[in-house]
Structure formats: structure tokens, C-alpha cells
Amino acid sequence: MTCTQCNTQVPTSLIITGILYRIGCLAALVTPNPDSKRTGKRSWKKQKEWKMVKSKYNGMKIGRIAQTYLVDALQNGSFSSTEIQNMLDKSYSRKTFGLGYSLLSEDRRIDNKGRPRDYAKPLTIGGKQYFLCSQWLDKPARNKLITWLDNHGGAAEKTSGRTTVKNPAIEDTTSKRTASKKTQSITRIDTAIAKMWKNYNLVNNQIYEAMGGTANIVSEFAEKLVADYYKGEQLPASAKSADVLLKNGKKIQVKARKLRQETLATSLGIIRSWNFDYLVVVLFATDGTVIKALEMDVDTAKSVATPNKHQNGWVITTTKEFTEHPSSRDITGHLNRIIR
Numbered sequence: 001m002t003c004t005q006c007n008t009q010v011p012t013s014l015i016i017t018g019i020l021y022r023i024g025c026l027a028a029l030v031t032p033n034p035d036s037k038r039t040g041k042r043s044w045k046k047q048k049e050w051k052m053v054k055s056k057y058n059g060m061k062i063g064r065i066a067q068t069y070l071v072d073a074l075q076n077g078s079f080s081s082t083e084i085q086n087m088l089d090k091s092y093s094r095k096t097f098g099l100g101y102s103l104l105s106e107d108r109r110i111d112n113k114g115r116p117r118d119y120a121k122p123l124t125i126g127g128k129q130y131f132l133c134s135q136w137l138d139k140p141a142r143n144k145l146i147t148w149l150d151n152h153g154g155a156a157e158k159t160s161g162r163t164t165v166k167n168p169a170i171e172d173t174t175s176k177r178t179a180s181k182k183t184q185s186i187t188r189i190d191t192a193i194a195k196m197w198k199n200y201n202l203v204n205n206q207i208y209e210a211m212g213g214t215a216n217i218v219s220e221f222a223e224k225l226v227a228d229y230y231k232g233e234q235l236p237a238s239a240k241s242a243d244v245l246l247k248n249g250k251k252i253q254v255k256a257r258k259l260r261q262e263t264l265a266t267s268l269g270i271i272r273s274w275n276f277d278y279l280v281v282v283l284f285a286t287d288g289t290v291i292k293a294l295e296m297d298v299d300t301a302k303s304v305a306t307p308n309k310h311q312n313g314w315v316i317t318t319t320k321e322f323t324e325h326p327s328s329r330d331i332t333g334h335l336n337r338i339i340r
Helices: 023-030 044-055 062-076 081-087 090-097 138-151 176-210 217-230 298-304 332-339
Strands: 123-125 128-132 155-159 162-166 251-258 278-284 290-297 306-308 313-315
Touching: 062 123, 062 128, 062 138, 081 090, 090 138, 176 217, 217 251, 217 278, 217 332, 278 298, 290 298, 290 332
Parallel strands: 251 278
Antiparallel strands: 123 128, 155 162, 278 290, 306 313
């Protein structure tokens, strides 16, 4: 019988589900031609290596990849001044990383809506501090980021006190020696975490005692900050409705949150009484700086509050409508100047 693909005679035994193939045709489907040109495409070997590289990051969100592997590569790599300047360039960063902002910035960027565009913790590259862009979208940036990491030594694997760079495409994870090293590494990391935990509680207790034994450090610090800015008196915890008393007799209630997400939207603590004159809301970043601080009169606060029967009060959520309310006054810069 005749092959429908190349018009050559084929044995009947090679007829598969009504479609005729000759041996050469069938082999062509599974064997690449070494003489063929694959313009713009990876070779089979490169494709296999690329799949192995990508598999290293399976199940990881792109932001997590950036905050671990990219941060390690940037801080432990060796980059020329030209390369660093490229990373500060928006066009280069869009082409290389798929970002809408430059990869690095000398100052932490906040958009006109008060949202941070960089991670809070700065990086040290070549003895100078930079902020890493946090605006990673999986579709345009994931493959670009992984490609860059692969071209700069592969994935960085952390150990206690140092960073070892390995190529995940050739890493031998089956040997007993590697397994033993991984076990030791886990032990060292656990020890480091335990030490950080002790230091965290030591500092936490010091702040607790310095601020008068309050259970809510974030709110207590915000009240002290607001009292300092308005030159007022911080009221004791037993005072109802208000937290700060001004010299003119006006009262301020302070609501504060420390945010770990990129957006400003969060629910504030319950308001059970409107017996105050002004509401001041302070939103902190994880590094302690003020992301957003707003002052508004009590009537404006009432207009954006939602009744909560279960808690017998009102709740305010820091939505866009709230943070951009025309009757509010932004005091973010004033409070940050006090902290610094």
C-alpha cells in the first residue's frame, strides 16, 4: 500500500488506525534532523534543560522567586556599574524582566495612591543600597526572570551565613553526600530561626516596657506618634472614645494597622462611640515607616463607617474611597519625619 505522506510503498503491518506511514515518516516524527535549522527555537537538548530549570520553581509564586533567588543573585553576584545602571532603567527592565517599572530604584517608590511599588527591605549591591521592584506579574515576567537567573548562575540556595549558587539543571539530589549536606543545612537554618525568635522577643519586651506595658505595640506607638505631631497628651488606656487630647480640648481617636500586603485596604478596629472630634488613621509598612496617615473630622468618619451589630459598633475599611476622601488631610510625610 502507499503512504499518504510520501507516496512510497508501505507494508500493511505499518498501517495505524487507517493512516499510512513509512518507517522514515514515523521516525521523522520522533527523531530530530540534526541538519535542520530551528530558527528562534531551542534545540531538543536545550528544551530539556529549560524544563529542568523551570521545574525548580514549580509551585512558587513569581514574587517569592524574586524575593529569594533574585535577591540572592543580586546581593551575591558581581555587577558592573553599567549593569546596575541598566537595572535602574525602565526600558531595560521591561525587556529583560517584563516589569512595568525599573528593576531597582535608589529610593522606595510610592505611587499617587499611596501604594508602595518596591519591597520594603533594601538590597546592598556593590556597597550601595537599592530597592527591588515588587510589581511582578506572572505571565509577562516569569520566563524572563527564570531565564535571567539561569544565565547568572542558576538558582541560589541559601545556607546559614552564606549563599551557594547551583545550577538546578545539573544538581545531583540523589547522592547521600548531598542529602547529608541538606540535613546539616536545615539544622543550621533552624538554629538561626531560633536565635532570631529570641532576639525578636527580647526587643518586643523592651518596647513593651518602654511604652508602659501595652498589649498592642502598633496602636500604642501610633498614639504616641500622633500625640507628638499634634503636641497633645496621650490619654490612658482607660479613657473612652479618644486616645489623644489637644490643648484646645479637642479629642482624637487613633486607629492603626501594620500591613503585610501590597494594598492599603484593611479593616480598622471597632468604633463603639463617636465622642471625639477627629479620627487619625495610621498604616505602617513592615519596616515601621508610615505608608499612609489620614486625619478627618468625626462627621466624615461616620459617613465612611459601616455598622457592625455583632460587635456593637462601627467598622471602617481603608478602601480607595476612604484613602482618597476629599475631606481628609494627608499627614503621612509629617509622621515619617518624626520617625526619621
